[in-house]
Amino acid sequence: MRSDAGWGLKLGAAAGLLFLHLPLLLIFLYAFTTEEKSFQFPPPGLTIKWFVTAWFERPDIWGPLYLSIKVAAIATVLALIFGTLAAAALSRAKFYGKDSLSLLFILPIALPGIITGIALRSAFDIMNLPFSTWTIVLGHATFCIVVVYNNVLARFRRINSYMVEASMDLGADGFQTFRYVVLPQIASALLAGGMLAFALSFDEVIVTTFTAGQQSTLPIWMLQELIRPRQRPVTNVVAIIVIAVTFIPILCAYYLTREGEHTGGGGK
């Protein structure tokens, strides 16, 4: 295959990639440094003791990790349910203002997190809602729902209404039709949407800051760690965990939807 890109473009792309990924490499590197107070380059020595330390001597990691997983899991489940319902309703209905309503669903992801955060915080204040896991979950659900909604809506557009009618015609009630005809066709979109939602929730900082009160999720714990340096490389170890937990689902989601596109195209 002949590449059309000139040298300048190639150089630009390489620089861009380097700029994006060098900091990531540094995070990996400094998870192994022997120097714990400051990050000097090159690291004076390499060790894996920080992984051991993080696991055995830092119980303060476990609380935030557990909270982050819990919030991400609940927000994802909520997003799967409500995102799918919203997509189903909007793909079926025909009414005036449908497009504007659709836009309203997508808005939370376009809105800066800080606005969503402030808005939710004042709403919780007005309702006298004390901060809890659930306030964080609600905050995360706002953008998680959008991710699922978008993924599933695209798929719903491909299931024509005749297919649902054909199923009912062949004796299936609404639940059976969903189970055997609709669900198999939106399953990969749900999985992809769910994984993206989980990843987004797991590393969210801004909205969380406004809706968490005194609790810390893992990203917030990391932020606090950076401010008072003590065993700095432990933060890097945690960062590697966060990268793994968010990056793997996003990669899976990418391949799932890509595959979905192929089979969907073949069905036409």
Added chain:
Amino acid sequence: MTHAVSFQNVTRHFGQTRAVDDVTIDIAQGEFFAMLGPSGSGKTTCLRLIAGFEQPTSGTISIFGEEATGLPPYKRNVNTVFQDYALFPHMTVGENVAYGLMIKGVARGEREASAKQALDMVKLSGFDQRRPAQLSGGQRQRVALARALVNEPKVLLLDEPLGALDLKLREQMQEELKHLQRQLGITFVFVTHDQGEALSMADRVAIFNEGKIVQAGPPSEIYERPRSRFVADFVGSSNVMSPEFSKAHGGPEAWVSLRPEKINILTGDQKVVSNQFNAEGRITAIHYQGAMTRVVIEANGTRLSATLPAASKTLAEGQTVRFIWAKDAIVEMEKA
């Protein structure tokens, strides 16, 4: 004998649109019943009323003597072959056909055997492992048919099932459908807007116009004795003569219809005989149509068309001719 499907003053409105307007009709068991009419005349809505996808605004529908009003589609022993087939893309052909049986809880082995049998019936043996996307249009059509027939419905509804097929395949499928219907003895309700298809396949044809059935009867009756100008015109493009024109040329003083193939054009030495009417007119157009030639004649402001065996006469546009038709070819109509 109870009727397979019975409509009593059934009306279905969509806002201001009267999609189906006061329809009363009985469809007999084992009958091949065709619904024919122009676009938007309410044929599909009628089918959907039988299938249960629509509920009547007023009136009652019964299926095999049981009132069906309010019954959801999955509780009716009626199956539909949809116009775009609506096969399930994520299932194999075999799974598609076995779907209805799976829902009913028939064991896997048994339903797979039934599905195979149904596929044999529509001449698709050995296709059960394919996906719908790997089939041609005609094959998909057969799968849709097998998927409906495997449930042994009492009534099979077909909404323009052959509309997407090319002419040759359509003719072949017409024959096969007709044959299947005979063999299985199932009541077929068949929607089409191709009059040739309706006339050749059905035991009885209902002509729809603006939500109403304007005439229902055996194909020969519909074709030969249209009761209104609409039917005369829609089914086989009959000529319609006004009462004045008819009377002026020896016929009754009423709206009458005359089939194009019943008109003949006189050449030089031919004479009008006693059981014939005749008129003089000018040829305004000649359309060559293969086996036949269609000649449009204008006589005293009335446009008539005649179909003649091709190349049987030397005619030219603008020529004035005398044309004849048998007295008993005239069909008096009830309505204008």
